[in-house]
Amino acid sequence: MAVIQIDKDICTGCQECTKVCPVYAIEGNPGEAQTVVAERCVMCGQCVQKCKSYVSLIDHGPEMYNKKREERMLPETVREPLFAAHNVSHLAELIKVLDDPSLFTIVQAAPAVRVGIAEDFGLPLGSLASGKMAAGLRRLGFKKVYDTNFSADLTIMEEGTELVKRVTEKGVLPMFTSCCPGWVRYMENTHPELTKHLSSCKSPQQMAGAVFKTYGAKLDAVEGAKVYNVSVMPCTCKTFEAAREEMNSSGWQDIDVVITTRELGYLLKYKGIDLATMPDEEFDMPLGEYTGAGAIFGVTGGVMEAAIRTGYTLITGKELKDVDINAVRGNEGFRRAEIKAGDLTLKVGVVTNLKNIDPVIEQLQAGTLDAHFVEVMTCPEGCISGGGQPKLLSDTDTAEAYQSRRKATYDHDKALPKRKSHESGAIKKIYAEFLEKPNGHKSHELLHTSYKSE
């Protein structure tokens, strides 16, 4: 499926996108329209964020703008500039579905969406808008406003348990995170022999999809077949992940449609909803409950930090006192840390920006990567900098945007009453009522997956 495209009518051939593409998937001569090589592209959308070649009234004429907006299936209320590099939008499908009363629509939004979405409504960069976002989603008519942060907590339970198992039972180590679909695709494309190092956990999006159509449907007293799962993501690759043929463990396609943070902005404006003036509302319970650990998935190092908060307890049976793991925070390309957990010294690594992965892969191949657990995110600073996040008009604001979104994420974590995934009431409830235990039979059916290997 084509996810990222460069519009030949608009591209100036400046090749700025080629500088940010982590996998050299953009080809073309300077000064001529560039092409995305779909086989190599990991759909991270950094080119979409970078591209400034816009549909110009002066150069292309007024008709071109309308033509392009229609071609890209964007609502007629969209007035913003359209650029050459763009992601294929599925918003039109969602708009149709929202008018279909026969479907039970459930929406989830990723951790990073709530620190980005308000920017497109005139609020300062990195404004936290979890409550306003929940209210806005409710106004759109979704039957349930659940949350990817809930399934981020669920992912930690599964992944933490898997890690402890691999460490204690001499499984394949180091284990790598698997929530970033661009990273997973990169491994499958370039190093299928190494995919055994990936955690078997699905991403939070896919875990939520499988849970909402099974357990969620039961709670909401609807048939799973009637559930239509919508996901709002900071990521342009999530739509590809949702379409993977194995992502149907609920009995149907687990996630029906994915839109980006920016597209949620289009949708709200199309329906006349001003996010900036929304009241703060809660997510629907129980599948909208989350802890600080789930909230920090959106920043580089966040998955690792969340995993340590719970992993510590899984290993030692005790509670970690200081949950701020500053050793894994930051934005350097590859960070290392050692965490004492009882008798075990847990060696961890965090990679951010896929451009920094090659030396790590080389160490892995050489057998010199001395680590138990490594987090990898494709985008420059994790999902807050994803290809589907609000796009900056000037790159001079990029650093401020990332920093503000990161700060908002950590502030949100700090302000939440619970900051460890295993403390979440919803997590306790789903294991008690449905899943039994992390890495159990039911979990393996619904929440785990396998990858292309040799």
Add this chain to the structure above:
Amino acid sequence: MSGEGAYFVLADPEKCTGCRACEVACFAAHRQGVLKTVGTVTTPLIPNLYLTRTGTITMPIQCHHCENAPCLQSCLTGALERKNGSVVVNGNKCIGCRNCALACPFGAIQIAGAEILPELAGAASVFKCDLCPDREGGPACVATCPNEALRVVDTEEELREKRIRSSEAAEAIQVSGKGVQ
């Protein structure tokens, strides 16, 4: 920046890749209601400088803030004025007569009227570089260019440097000439 007509932004076509970042940043820096993200834009993107492409090069063209500015002299309504050495748009006085656009030897002025957007019929206005007088750190286009292809030219300073270099060259010739004797 002070002094009459001594400053303007100049592009180096050797470095410019034609990415249009300067145009987008310029637009963002000048339009009411446009904040930092693309999603806050509700009006057509018309910048104050114009990326131009020939067969072999690209570069943005912008106002030189001429000393005896032909645009200023040709304006019928006082829609252009000189302020702190720059030629800038003065309020909403533009009637869209296009005199300034034709008078400008660089093509650095865009009149936005019905010819580029039917909705603008009868509400034409003039778009040109104002050197971002209120922006901390100088012009937005210069700051945002990923290839450092733009710079603010300080004419007086550059002339001074050239004169010094010329003198140094003369001096070097004299010194080496002595060595020959």
